[in-house]
Every structure is written in C-alpha cells, then in structure tokens.
Amino acid sequence: MEPVGVGVVVGGSYESILIRENKDRRIEIGDLLVAKENDRKILLKVSSLRFGEGEENHSLPINYAEIPTVATARPVIVMSPGGIVPAKIIPRLGSEVVYASRDDLEPLTGSDGKGIYLGKLRSGSKVIDLDLFLNGEDLFTQHVLVAATTGRGKSNLLKTMIWSALSRGGYGILVLDSHDEYYGRSGKGVKDHESWKQGNMYFSTNPPPGASSLVFNLSTIEPDHFFGIMSLTDAQKQAMIVYNREYGDKWLEKIVIGQDQELVDSRTARVLRRKFRLSLGIYARNGRIVSETNAFSQTAGSSTIKSIVSALESGKVVILDTSRIGDEAELLIGSIVATEVFSIYRDRKGDGTLDGKAPVSILIEEAPRVLSEEKIEEESNIFASIAREGRKFRVGLIAVTQIVSLIPKSILTNLNTKIILGNEMSLERKVLLESCSNDLSFEDTAVASLDRGEAIVSSILTKFGIPIYTPLFGSSGGS
Ligand SMILES: Nc1ncnc2c1ncn2[C@@H]1O[C@H](COP(=O)(O)OP(=O)(O)OP(=O)(O)O)[C@@H](O)[C@H]1O
Ligand SMILES: [Mg+2]
Structure with missing residues (x-):
C-alpha cells in the first residue's frame, strides 16, 4: 500500500509540531503519523486540531472553506534500523507526513508469541x-x-x-x-x-x-485480615487480638457466639458482633453460627484458602x-x-x-x-x-x-x-x-x-x- 500523504510540517516546536492537513484528508485526534527521513522515521501523535489562520495575508475577503486545518502533534519515538528510541528530534520544516502504516507500527507490538x-x-x-x-x-x-x-x-x-x-x-x-x-x-x-x-x-x-463453593471456614480467618480493610477502633482491634490469643483459631466464633464471661469490655464485644453481622452476615443462633450468604462456615470450607493458593x-x-x-x-x-x-x-x-x-x-x-x-x-x-x-x-x-x-x-x-x-x-x-x-x-x-x-x-x-x-x-x- 502506498503511504497516504496527510499533511506537511509547517511550524511549531517539539511540544507542538504544526502539520497542515492536505485538502482531501481528515486528521483525527490520536492519529499516529510518520515523517520519513532516509531510513529514519519519526512517529508523531496528534494531540489537537485547529484552524490554520494567519499564515497568508488575506487582502481579499476570506474564503473560510479554503483555510486548512492544522494539527498539533508530538514526536514520540524515532525508528531506524538501529532500533526504537524516544524522540529527541523534530521533523524538518516542509516534511511530508503520512499515516503510520502497519509496517511502521509492527515493531511496537511485542508479538514474540508469549506476551x-x-x-x-x-x-x-x-x-x-x-x-x-x-x-x-x-x-x-x-x-x-x-x-x-x-x-x-x-x-x-x-x-x-x-x-x-x-x-x-x-x-x-x-x-x-x-x-x-x-x-x-x-x-x-x-x-x-x-x-x-x-x-x-x-x-x-x-x-x-463443576464449580466450587465460595465458603471460608471461620477458623481460617485471622484478626490481621480485617486490619486496614474494615474500619475498627483500637479497642475493637485489641479485643480481636485478645480473643485470638485466648481461643486461637476459634476467636471469631467465640466473639460472634458470645461467652458467658466476656474476655473484653462487653460493649466492645457487642459492637464487634454487630459489625460482623452487618458486614459479613454472620451471627449466632442457638449457639451455632449462621452465615446469611453461606460464605462463612464453622464446619465447611477449611481447605478453600489452600485450594485457591495452590491453583x-x-x-x-x-x-x-x-x-x-x-x-x-x-x-x-x-x-x-x-x-x-x-x-x-x-x-x-x-x-x-x-x-x-x-x-x-x-x-x-x-x-x-x-x-x-x-x-x-x-x-x-x-x-x-x-x-x-x-x-x-x-x-x-x-x-x-x-x-x-x-x-x-x-x-x-x-x-x-x-x-x-x-x-x-x-x-x-x-x-x-x-x-x-x-x-x-x-x-x-x-x-x-x-x-x-x-x-x-x-x-x-x-x-x-x-x-x-x-x-x-x-x-x-x-x-
Ligand atoms: N470494544 C467494545 N465494543 C463494543 N462494545 C463494548 C466494547 N467494550 C465494551 N463493550 C460493551 O460496553 C459495555 C460496558 O463495558 P464494560 O462492562 O467492559 O465497561 P466497564 O468500564 O467495565 O464498566 P463499569 O465501570 O460499569 O464496570 C458492555 O455492555 C460491553 O459489552
Ligand atoms: Mg466493569
């Protein structure tokens, strides 16, 4: 395919190369354009578009339809047989610019078949x-x-x-x-x-x-898992740690079920119970734990974490x-x-x-x-x-x-x-x-x-x- 000429470099600076659009072309924001110089190609990316007024001195009444569109583009990379480097140069004034072709862009795809x-x-x-x-x-x-x-x-x-x-x-x-x-x-x-x-x-x-149940055994949950995730006061965190120390992996059950003798201030324990109920949907009924969503269990789900991690x-x-x-x-x-x-x-x-x-x-x-x-x-x-x-x-x-x-x-x-x-x-x-x-x-x-x-x-x-x-x-x- 012949490269399609889209415009000519007419001015600007590195940050904004001005490209005058050819009459029969329509440059778009985001277009990738190429200015070729021998075996070197400067790839430009179009960032903005405007009307190209002020280039000629119009003494006659202005024919607006004649005023070309000017694209602003940024040189992004320079491609040469030696490789691809970030653009540190700009195309020469008057260079013709073409749409980047499939061949031009091929080296950017990283298609080593593994990506x-x-x-x-x-x-x-x-x-x-x-x-x-x-x-x-x-x-x-x-x-x-x-x-x-x-x-x-x-x-x-x-x-x-x-x-x-x-x-x-x-x-x-x-x-x-x-x-x-x-x-x-x-x-x-x-x-x-x-x-x-x-x-x-x-x-x-x-x-x-064929799928697996999303259910976590309560004994696989640790106080740490909550920290920085659920908002908890220091007293509440402390309470969780105290229960964990006392009851090991039964700490969460013990808090949710509630003990005759609370290990911690009973108000804190009550607030935690309410939090676990509202956020996790777990609460106690007749000394057993109910999980509203079935995502947590006292009996099932002890190998869930293991199977996930090993997969x-x-x-x-x-x-x-x-x-x-x-x-x-x-x-x-x-x-x-x-x-x-x-x-x-x-x-x-x-x-x-x-x-x-x-x-x-x-x-x-x-x-x-x-x-x-x-x-x-x-x-x-x-x-x-x-x-x-x-x-x-x-x-x-x-x-x-x-x-x-x-x-x-x-x-x-x-x-x-x-x-x-x-x-x-x-x-x-x-x-x-x-x-x-x-x-x-x-x-x-x-x-x-x-x-x-x-x-x-x-x-x-x-x-x-x-x-x-x-x-x-x-x-x-x-x-
Ligand atoms: N390239 C595409 N062509 C056509 N339809 C698309 C394309 N990409 C996404 N869609 C459709 O657009 C809708 C929104 O897409 P998607 O759900 O991926 O958006 P999202 O950014 O994840 O949105 P949310 O913020 O709501 O999660 C979906 O119906 C999707 O099928
Ligand atoms: Mg989405």
Whole structure:
C-alpha cells in the first residue's frame, strides 16, 4: 500500500509540531503519523486540531472553506534500523507526513508469541490489524491500573487479558469478581477457554455444576485480615487480638457466639458482633453460627484458602464470585487470600524457591476501596503492601477504578502499567496522565475523546502511550 500523504510540517516546536492537513484528508485526534527521513522515521501523535489562520495575508475577503486545518502533534519515538528510541528530534520544516502504516507500527507490538494480548493497535479511531502484547511476567508483577469512567470497556479489556493469560498458561490470576461477569455463567466468558478445565477455578456462593463453593471456614480467618480493610477502633482491634490469643483459631466464633464471661469490655464485644453481622452476615443462633450468604462456615470450607493458593501458585486463574456477599465480605476474602499468597511468596523468596512458582496477580474492582489515601493513611493493608513491594515477590495487583484521584501518588507510581480508557472528568485525567511512566501530558484531549473499547497503554514496558482498541470479548478469535 502506498503511504497516504496527510499533511506537511509547517511550524511549531517539539511540544507542538504544526502539520497542515492536505485538502482531501481528515486528521483525527490520536492519529499516529510518520515523517520519513532516509531510513529514519519519526512517529508523531496528534494531540489537537485547529484552524490554520494567519499564515497568508488575506487582502481579499476570506474564503473560510479554503483555510486548512492544522494539527498539533508530538514526536514520540524515532525508528531506524538501529532500533526504537524516544524522540529527541523534530521533523524538518516542509516534511511530508503520512499515516503510520502497519509496517511502521509492527515493531511496537511485542508479538514474540508469549506476551499478554491487550488489543489491536489504533491510530485515532482507525483500528490497525496488529495485536499489542506485553510481557506477562513484567505486566502482572509490576502492577496494572485500569482506569476509566463507567461503561468504557474496563471489564471487557480485562476479560480479554485473562483469556490471553489462559492461552499462554502459567499466570496465577485471582479475580475478585463483584459483578460475576468474568466466568460467563450465562453467556460467553473465560470458562469457554479450551484450557479452562485444566485446573482453573471458579468459586461462588451459588456454584453452577463443576464449580466450587465460595465458603471460608471461620477458623481460617485471622484478626490481621480485617486490619486496614474494615474500619475498627483500637479497642475493637485489641479485643480481636485478645480473643485470638485466648481461643486461637476459634476467636471469631467465640466473639460472634458470645461467652458467658466476656474476655473484653462487653460493649466492645457487642459492637464487634454487630459489625460482623452487618458486614459479613454472620451471627449466632442457638449457639451455632449462621452465615446469611453461606460464605462463612464453622464446619465447611477449611481447605478453600489452600485450594485457591495452590491453583494460583501453579499458574491458574481463580475467579471468586463475590457478587452476593457484600462489599466488606468481598474485601475480607480478598484480604485473606492476598495475605496468604503474599506471605507464602515472601517465604519462598527467603528460601530461594520462588522461581519455580507462577507470578500471581490480584484483580480488584473499585480499587480505592482498599487503596485510597484516606484508607491507607489510617492503616495500611495487604493490597497497599502488594502495590509497594509485591513486585520483589512476584505478586502483583490489577487495580480497576473509575476514580484515580482517590489513590495516593505513592501508590499510583508503583502501578507500572496504566491502561487508560475514556474519561470525561478532567481532574481524573490530570491525575492519571501525571502519574504515567511515559510523558502523556499532551494526551488530555485524546483521552477525553476515547470511545468505548479505545485505550492508551502507558507503561515502563512501552516506548510511549500506545493507542489500542480492544474488540468486544467473544466477537473475534482472541489471542
Ligand atoms: N470494544 C467494545 N465494543 C463494543 N462494545 C463494548 C466494547 N467494550 C465494551 N463493550 C460493551 O460496553 C459495555 C460496558 O463495558 P464494560 O462492562 O467492559 O465497561 P466497564 O468500564 O467495565 O464498566 P463499569 O465501570 O460499569 O464496570 C458492555 O455492555 C460491553 O459489552
Ligand atoms: Mg466493569
């Protein structure tokens, strides 16, 4: 295919190269353009558009239709036979600029056949027939942030990534699925992957045939699991610790059932009972514990944590359908499993046996529930610890959010890959773009105008903010 000339470089500066649009062309925000010089190609990304007034001296009445559009673009990388480097030069004045072709962009896809598929490359709203892959180990252990306002395609993209992880094999992914949307209980989902039945697991309080019961034995829950997750006063925490010391793994049952002689101030015990009832749906009746959601039990579920962790360690996907158990119970369960994985992996690192294990990544929706400034300022929790130091132990987070601004900068900078989908809130865009590894300061308009399924992937694993489009899950083969 002949390269299509779209415009000519007419001025500007590094931050904003001005490109006059050719008459029969229509440059779009987000378009990838190329200025070629011998064997060197400068890749430019269009950040803004305006009318090109003031170039000629109009003595005659102005014919507005004759005034060309001028695009503002930013050089992002320079590609040459020697490799790809960040752009430190600008094209020559008068250079012709063409649409980036499939051949131009091919070197950016990382298609070594092993990576995790995120979507197709995109230039403006034009989808290019090239798949973007990122190295799974790096991607998952260096944390991922998926940010967008509602309905922009976050879950769709994640489903696509999980599908790809299943194809590659060897990636432990724990999905806290508060909408029960990944497995595909009614419709296509990750369960339809040809390798799903090879050890990947789905837990639900309402399990379909072949799935497992989402039930945790109360004796597997520790006071630590609550800390930084549920809001508790010092007296309440202290009370939990006292019970734990006295009754070991029966501590929670003992609090919930209530003793003739309370170990702690009876008011504190009463408040805790009420909290556990409201947030976890557990309470005592006739000396036995009732779990409203069936997610907790005195008798069943003693091996649940073990099976989840051992599936993750062997590189399997584990989906926990938390859609019927409530917000706080979901976070508690997430905390229980995350704590266990983290501690096992930390020990493995200690005794030098970590390499044989699969990297593990934990997907959590509405991540500010555990990562917000407010939350972790009060008291840190396992999710914040993973964000800060999980990488060393090959444990990562996939944090999904609509509101990035709630997450403190110190955490955001640790989430090394940012997948940015559409966002119409300018404050959110600002915080997001400022926290990226690549310079995305000029991309504000581009992010504001992203359509459903369109994203920008900014990462220490990419040379610049790579525009992609993730097709609707199930609409094509997937990778
Ligand atoms: N690339 C796409 N093409 C067409 N439809 C899409 C695409 N991506 C997502 N959708 C559809 O758009 C809707 C919203 O997508 P999705 O659930 O992935 O968004 P979300 O960002 O996760 O939203 P929420 O914030 O509500 O969780 C869904 O019905 C989904 O099927
Ligand atoms: Mg979603």
